[in-house]
Amino acid sequence: MTAATPVISCKNVWKLFGANPEQYLKSLTGNPSFDEIRQAGYIAAVRDVSLDIAKGEMLVIMGLSGSGKSTFVRCLSRLIGITGGEVRVEGQNIGGMSEKELIHLRRNKMGMVFQSFGLLPHRTVLDNVAFPLEMRGQDRHERRARALEVIELVGLSGREDYFPRELSGGQQQRVGIARSLAIEPDIWFLDEPFSALDPLIRREMQDEFLRLQEMLGKTIVFITHDFDEALRLADRIAIMKDGVVEQCDTPDQIVLNPATDYVAKFTKEIEKSRVVHAGVLAREVNGHRLTGSAVGEKQTIAELARLLVTDSRDYLPVASSSGSLIGALNRQEALDVLLGEAS
C-alpha cells in the first residue's frame, strides 16, 4: 500500500432492503429513482455510492434521517453486508473476508462510536473501555493499563469504577469514545456521536473531539444530521439524500458552489464568510501587482472582515502557513462572500 492508496475506497456501493435484493439489483438498468425502487418493493438505503477516504482525512457524511447515512457507515465496517459494489479497506475487499478475518480487522483497525452509546450496562467504565481488548485476548494487566490511559485521554479519570447508568449522557459518550480508541484503531467511525446530547454539551464535545483528532490524526468517517456540525469538523462533506451522495466536497466548495438544489437548501441559511477560507478564493497572480502584508490561507473571510472593508487594495496576497505566496485574493469577490452579492 502506498501513501496514495485511499484507506477506504467504495465503488458503486448499493444496499437494498427487500425480499431478494441481489437479483433485483442485477435486473436494474439505468439509474432508477428512490420511488421507482420502492414501487418494486425494495428500500434503497444506499444507491451507487463511490467515495475514497484518504489517510488522516475527516469525512463527514451529512444527511437527514432516512437518507441512508447510518446504513452507509455500517456498510464500511460490514456491520451490514452490501448488495452490490465493493468496499476496500486498506486495499482489501471486506466483502470477501471470512468471519475470522473480519473480526481480526475490527479488533485491530476499526473503532466505532454510537449515537446512543451502546455501552454494556453491567460493566464499569473501566471494563467497558477494556472490553475490545478483552475480546482480542489481552491479559488483565495490560488491559487495565491501556484502558486507564484512554479514560484519562477523554477526561474521565476518577470515574473508572462507575457504571454507565451512574453517568450523564456526555460522560457516557466519553466512555463510548474511549472504548472505540482503546485498540488504537486507524479508522474511526462515529455515528451521530453527539446527537443525543444537549446543545451546550454537544459544543463542548465537538471541541474535545477536535482536540483528540489534532492529537491522534486518525482517518475518520463522521455521521451527522447537523449541517453546522459538519461544517465545523469536516475536511470533506458528503451530503446524502435517499441513498445517493448529492455532493462530496470541502466545506468551502459546498458553501460556494452547491451542486444541487437540495444542497443549496442547506447552504442558503449559512453565513458563508465563516466557512470560506482565503486560500480557497486565492486566484493565480496573473500579472497583478501585489503589495503589502499577506493574509493566511487558513483564515476565514469572516476573520478578515475588518481588513477587507478598510483595505484599499483590489488584490491581496495570500500566503500558506509556511509563508510562501500561493495566490491573490480578489477583494471584491471576498466582500461578496462576506456581504452577499450586490443586487
Next chain:
Amino acid sequence: MTDQTMILAGKSHTWTRAKTGWAVFSAACLLAVANSVLPAGLVRPPEWLILPFADWINAIFAFLRDDLGLLHVTRAFADGVEWLLDVTANLLYGKNRWPRIGPVPWTVIASIGFVTGYALQGWRLSLLTGGTFVWIAVMGQWKWAMETLSVIVVAAPFSILFGLIMGILAWRSKSFERILNPILNIAQSLPHFAYMIPVVVFIGVGPKAGAIVTIIFSVPPMIRMSLLGLRKVPHEVIESGHMCGSTRWQLLRHVRIPTARTEILVGVNQVIMQCLAMVVLASFIGMPGLGQKLLQLLQALKIGRSVEIGITIVLLAVMLDRCTKAWATKQPEHFEKGTSFAVRNKFLLLGTGLSIACLVLAQFVPLMDQIGRRDAFTISKPIDAVADWFIVLIDPVTQWLRWFLITWVLIPIRDAFLWMPYAAVLALLAAVGWAIGGLRSALVCLAFFGLIAMSGWWDRAMITVYTVVVAVSIAAVLGFPLGIWGSFHEKRADIALLICDTLQTFPSFIYLIPVVMLFGVNDVAVIGAVVLFAAVPLVRYTIEGLRQVPETLIEAAGMPGAPRLQTLWKVRLPMALPTIMVGVNQSVMFSLFMVIIAAFIGTQDLGQEMQRALSSTDVGKGLVLGLAVAFMGLMVDHLVTTWAKSRKDALGLE
C-alpha cells in the same frame, strides 16, 4: 386510502362481521329451543364421533416407554436428580444420606436469610426473609418446610438452565421458535395434574417425581423471558459488541446475556414461584412437605393447623418473590476508590460470621439447633377458637348463602349448561368467534370445542365450563367495582396493586383454606375458592387499565372538570377496556386451574376425572382431560387477545 375512508371501511367490515355473528347466534338459539325435537346426534356427540384419543396417547407412551426405552433414560435422569435431592435433604433436614453432615441448624439458615434480605434491599426484606425462617422454626414446621425447599433448591436451577438454553435456541432459530410457541401455549394452559400423570408413569411417586414434575412445570416462563430478554437487547449494544471484535460466542456470553439480565432474572422469579406452586401440589403424587401436611389437615378439617401451614406457605411465597424481584431490579453500584476488601464484601463476611457463630452456639444450645414438636409454639387453638366463634356467628349467613346458591343459582345454571345440545354450544361459540374475529376465530372456537366434544367428556367439560362461568361472573361483579373504586386515588391504587401482587404470589392451594373453613367441603366452597382466585387479576388489571389513561386524554376529550362518573364512562373505561380484558383472560385461566385443583374437595367435572386418572396412572385419559381444559383456556385467550388487539388498533393505542 385516507384515514377516514380506512375507518369507514373498517366499520362496514365489522358490521358485516357482526351480522354474520348474529345469524350464527340465531341458529344456535334455534338449536337450543328445538332441543327436545333434535336428533340425538345433535344433542350429545354420537358414538362414532368420539375418537379414542386416550388409547392413542397410551399407545404412543407405551411405545416411548418400552420400545424406545425412554423409561431407562428418564429413570437415569431421575436417579441423578434423586442424588442431588438426597444431598439437599441431608443438609436441610438431616435425611440419612451422603454427605451426612446435616441438618444445618435452623439459626444458620435464618441468619443467612437475614443477611441476604438486607444485602438485596434493606432491613425490611431482611426482616421478611429472616423472619420467615424464624416463624417456620418456632412453629415446629422446620422439617416439612425444608422438605419443600429442598425440592425447590434442586428443581429451580434445572429449570432455569434448561429454560435459558431453550430460550437461546428459540432466539437463534426462527423455525425452532415456531415449533416451540404452540407447545408453550398449551403447556402453560395445561392444569397442574396433567403434568403429574406422565411423571408418575415414567418416574414413579415421591420426592424425585415431585422434583421432576416441578422442573417440567416451571420451564415455560423461563423460555419466554429469556427469549424476550435476548430480543430486547438494544441494536447498538450488539453492534458495539461486533465492532469490539467479539466472536459469536463472546457476543452471546459477554454482551447479549448480561444485557438481558433483568428479563432473565424476572424469568428466574417466575420459575421459583411456579416451583413453589407445583411443589405444594405435588403432595398428590406423594411429595412430602408442607403441601402434604396441608392436604391432610384440610381433609381432616383441622382449620387452626392448616392456617398455620398456610401462613408458612404464604410467607415463603412472598419472601421468595420479593427476594428474586429485588435481585432482578438491583442495579450495580460502584464503590469509591480505595474501599477496603472488608467493606466491599461486608455482606459476605457478615453472613459467614453469623453462620459460624450460630453453628458454634447450636452445639451448646440445642434449641438453636432444632426446635422439636414439643418445644414448638402453636397458635392453632386460638385460631380454632376464633374460627369456631366466627363460623357460629355467621353460620346463619353462610347456611343461607349456601342454600341460596345451591338451589337457586348453581344447580339451575348447571342443569342449563347440561341441557344445552352440544350443537347449540358449538354454534354459539362460532357466533362469538365470528363477531370478534371473523371466520378464522369462528373456526378456532369450533376446533377447540369440537375436539372436546370428540374426546367423549362433554358432560364433565360442561360442568367445568359452568363452574368457571359462574365463578368469573361473580368475580367480575365483585372485582370491577372494587378495581374502579381502587383506581380513584393514586395512593389507594398503589396499596390495592400491592395487595393484588402479593395475593398472586400465593400458591393456588392456599385459597382453599378460608373457603373450606367457611363453607365446608362442597360446591359452594369450590366456587368460593375460584371466585377469590379469579377476582385478583380482575381487580389488578382494572386498576392498571384505568390508571394508564392519561390525564391529557380526558382534557382532550373536552371534559376537564366533568363529573368523575361521566369521565369514567365516556373516556376512562373505554380506553382501559383492552387492558381490563387481559385481566378477564387471566381470570379465566386462573379459574380453570383452580377448578381442577379443587377437585379433591368434591366436584363432578374434568378435575374429578383427572384425579381418578392420576390414581390409576392412566396417562392417556389424564392428558386428554388436561388438553380439554387447556383448549378451553386457549379459546378464551384467542378471543380476548383478538378482541383486545382490534380494539387497541381502533383506539390508536400502541
